[in-house]
Amino acid sequence: MSWLWIHKLGSPKFFYGFSKRFATPIFFSGLLFSLLALGWGLGFAPSDYQQGDSYRIMYIHVPAAMLAQSCYLAMGIAGLVFLVWQMKMAAIFIQAVAPIGAVMALLALVTGSIWGKPTWGTWWVWDARLTSVLLLWILYMGVIALQNSLEEKVLANKATAVLSLVGLINLPIIKYSVEWWNTLHQPASLSLIEKPTMPMEMWLPLVISILGMYLFVAGLTLWRMQTHVLLNEHKASWVKKEVLNNGI
């Protein structure tokens, strides 16, 4: 099997045609998985012996928090790729994924705060995990603000690439904050290598909701990237042909 198609994705034209086939099915399968997991998790999974029903917010909180970090990781790597290889698609990816990541970080903060009230007795504490996720959200907002305030396109792309690359430093701090400092936030209960610490009936919907959220975000990102490709390449002849033939 040839891997030629991978580096062809660096071309906006090829990417557009390639991703157009995948965005919709990925998005809707993500939506399906998410709804399935939410229905299962909220309606049928057993109550927790300690937290009662309040733990069920985990089916939104955990995927959102994971996505907030994954989106930033991907964004930082795209920043590096853009600075080193000057790939246009990397800049488009950063532009497309930043608002989604920001929403995910905010969602993680809000759901975490709602979860914190019944379990910890407070909406907010200044502990390492919460603070570092707040910083992650500010980083996302900074990237979005920088992208929008610099009018020169080339400069805006480079500037956001630098900023997202430097911001990668925050990720290990978030990940290990619960181990390095004494925090209220619990350590992760999900792991790829260890046996799950919760019963199967709780664990399975969580895994499905995480999978669903990843697909959902991937579909959204592809859509947003297509929009940016069309905007950036609006002078190219292939865009004109594409829009005239297939619509937007």
Add this chain to the structure above:
Amino acid sequence: MTYLSFVKYECLALYRNKQNLFNALLFFVMVSLLFPLGVSSEEAFLAPAAGGIIWCATLLAVLMVVDGLFKNDFHDGGIEQLAVSGLSFAWLMLLKVMIHWLATIGPLLLITPLLGYMLFLPTDSLVVVLLSLLFGSPSLFLIGSIVAGLTLTLRQSALLMLVLILPFYLPVLVFATGAIKAQQAGLDPSAPLAILLAIFFLSLAISPLLTAISLRASLAS
């Protein structure tokens, strides 16, 4: 042009614009004075808070200096000349940042004992405060210079800079005040101080390169 002549030129330019540095110091003192007047002038509040107040004021003053770090040179075309001078652009920018750091933080360290006295900072904590400023402030300048390069072309950059820079400044702030708190609780402050040094070395390794990249991008536009 040589590195030496660049350093001479920078020092001269700083000396002739000494009002800017003076403003930053004045700003530092003003912010520190807001707290006793605005929150409480009791010793019971100020003594444990003094270290944090001094650090917050330093952070804001540095932000002010860093925002104007490349502005003049950008508008008069000086940065462009440096970029094509044949010398390493990253090294030149590192030298520039170091000179500005020395010129800002030097006087700031000198007035900190006085300010500490006014804020009822316990005398034994003074050494830790000064050490944390010495170890932590270079990182503020190094990280700030990256972001200053990114926002160079904007007319109103100060507000955006605050949003962009804050996530990177907070770790420095947390560990610096952590060292002061540890000392005041009777613990050994050397661990947070060592982390401050580690942050400094890390930013020393990354900053010149990324500052050069972001400045070149701003110049090209």
